[in-house]
Amino acid sequence: MSEVGNSARWLAVSALAKIKDGAYSNLQLNQLINQHSMDRRDINLLTNMVYGVIQHRLTLEYWLKPFVRHPHQLDPWVHELLLSALYQWQYLDKIPKRAVFNETIEIAKVKGHPGIRRFVTGVLHEMDRRGLPDFSTIENPDERLSVTYSMPIWLIEELRRQLGADKMQQLIASLNQPAKQSLRVNAAMTDVAGVMTVLTEEGLDVEASQVSPLGIVVNEGQAINTSAMKYGMFTIQDESAQLVVPALDVQPSDLVLDACAAPGGKTTQIAAALDVDQGGQVVALDIHAPKVRLIGKNAARMNVADRVAATELDARKAEAEFGAAHFDKILVDAPCSGLGLIRRKPEIRYEKSLQDSLNLQKVQLSILTAVAPTLKKGGIMTYSTCTILEQENQQVVKAFLADHPDFELVKTPTANHLKADRPDKTLSIYPDDYLSDGFFIACLRKK
Template identity: 80%
Template sequence: MSTVDNTPRWLAVAALAKIKNGAYSNLQLNQLINEHRMDRRDINLLTNMVYGVIQHRLTLEFWLKPFVRHPHQLDPWVRELLLSALYQWQYLDKIPQRAVFNETIEIAKVKGHPGIRRFVTGVLHQMDRSGLPAFDTIEDPDERLSVTYSMPVWLIQELRQQLGATKMEAIIASLNQPAKQSLRVNTALSTVSDVTTALTNDGLTVEPSKISSLGLVVTDGQAINTEAMRYGMFTVQDESAQLVVPALNVQPGDQVLDACAAPGGKTTQIAAELDADAGGEVVALDIHANKVRLIGQNAARMHVADRVAATELDARKVQTQFDDESFDRILVDAPCSGLGLMRRKPEIRYEKQLQDSLNLQKIQLAILAAVAPTLKKGGIMTYSTCTILQQENQDVIAKFLADHPEFELQTTPTEQDLKADRTDKTLSIYPDDYLSDGFFIACLRKK
């Protein structure tokens, strides 16, 4: 068996070919890491290569195009092999070009036939001799931005229209930076101090979040493999996502509805604020039975199962099972385009179109309208998304309030007083603000 069969580069090419055919990057990576014994350095290189090639795909394809007449007619693994070689050569400073080229050619030799090896060798040497094309050869300014930052033209144009050219470019530039490894401490079981100590003792480097009082950011090491994680002292959750539940102002005895709950990250955060002995409970809905089971598993791991009622139900049909004014608090963490997660799920940028946001807006409004009657008078309903387009955010809230005068918009609070000088009552966190996920949070009070 060749020595390249299980190297990070070989595995990255295999993963990228599957992802290009519709597989999810995070699931592919988790599967490969579980199936192959790799040390931390190899895991880091594999992860870096897979996410890096996806993030920079439009840039890499632009560089490859002059050297391959019909790149989309190549076998998927050959195309991904060349793109991954380009990524390493241009973006990974610590790996010598010679090492990148040699192993790329060796993979072509072992995985393909002699003709593929000669083809790959010829392309790499021609790139080296001729140099890569420059971005300034692209005449159209939006296409140039698209290739430079590997972002679809429609999204560049939409963000410019909504936020201005300067903010748009800051956002798209930030989205190719690595995602932080952020954690939320489970206050039902532990404290920020105790989790910090536990992880530090395990050799990790940890610092407090500047966004969330319950958040920690791991700057070195893998928190997911620790005993503290297995015991439920914390969960993996982006810093921006941690802001949603505090905006609900949950009280210990509250009845809470989490209308779109899977996989249960925010459900368990709500549950940590509740007291089962005082009657506190969160009803966590999802439309799929397997995801309802996942909510239950997460609640058990986080030691809050006594406060969580995971229920299979479409949130748009909530009134078939719950009476009017059943809940003190409602969270609608709505299905959305996920464009705020592009740093963490880079393939999203190539899969979505503006029409997707407009289609989702109808679903988002339908969920809000369906759950609204089940909120008690004086209760709070928080609406959140992990997208950065106003079609799914500000426009949804404006349309809902126009149809529901019994609700009023309140200023979204944050414990860290984020964006204190903003004029909007809603809270928009963009990916360049704190290098966290993009998020939108609105708080609606029932009069």
């Protein structure tokens, strides 16, 4: 293969065509990075291009439309090549237009036949000559927002209905900002100051999280490659996700059920608060054996395996397995649409529908209902999701409480008193609030 065929731009186009066909963006990127020897600059360009094109796909399609008469007749890789050229031209200031056009045409020449090279050359020069269409000409306001921020119209409409027009626009605008690299310190081993010192010595630029007392935000450098990561001093976890376990108020001697545990991030956070000598243990469930093994692996890396019982079981069979009034605390970090994670997983925005949320609502409610009898009286059951729609959040809690008068909703606490003046007892963190993931947390106490 020519040098062009190994370039970051060509690999990005190859990855984008596969992702459009259903592959996962993170897996595709990891595979390409492992298969090709690239320096840090090329890895950054590859990652930036793949996520950037996915993130801005609706915007890029809008710009391309006037210049390609029959887009569906194009080879998928040619379509992605043109979108990636547009993305670099419009969003990457440090790359000159000439370099973008030349490399795009060279890729078309190497990968395709002379007709494709002529076609790509013609489209690029026509776009440059005529200029790109302006969003302000789109009459429908929701369609204009959809193209501007590359968000599906149904999500714009639903967020406006639930949160109001101003909050909706602020939220969707924030989702195209880069995701922060955040860590949760392993309280079973060390503290925030200790990890920050170690990471600074390894050349990273870090700061303490304003959201989570156990959180660190990495501004520069890759935490995953450090010795501190290898020795289990921290795990990669979003700041919002770190708020879920403290809401359980885990005591050292508690027996805790983590009902939907894989890959085990929250399991290890629960385990860090337990004392095995006092009988503390977390039973971590997942229905898939490989994921159960992953929980065990993460527990071992974080040096808390002695407090974790990773178990292959559907949470909806918990009562038959463990009996009534068995656990002091229960965490239901429920399967959800993941719309709070759009910044990290940009393709989610195109894959989900409102019907998905309504279908998941039934699953979430069934899990809560199934595990509720296994909680002791006076115990706390925390329900959390990484989505931002009330169908999977407030509506689930309301429906559960309507059917379970023996439970009451108590205010979700946070160590940093986040949104302390909110009227709701539940806690909703939106992606624009602290530029962390969107999360919902509710605490249900058994009377």
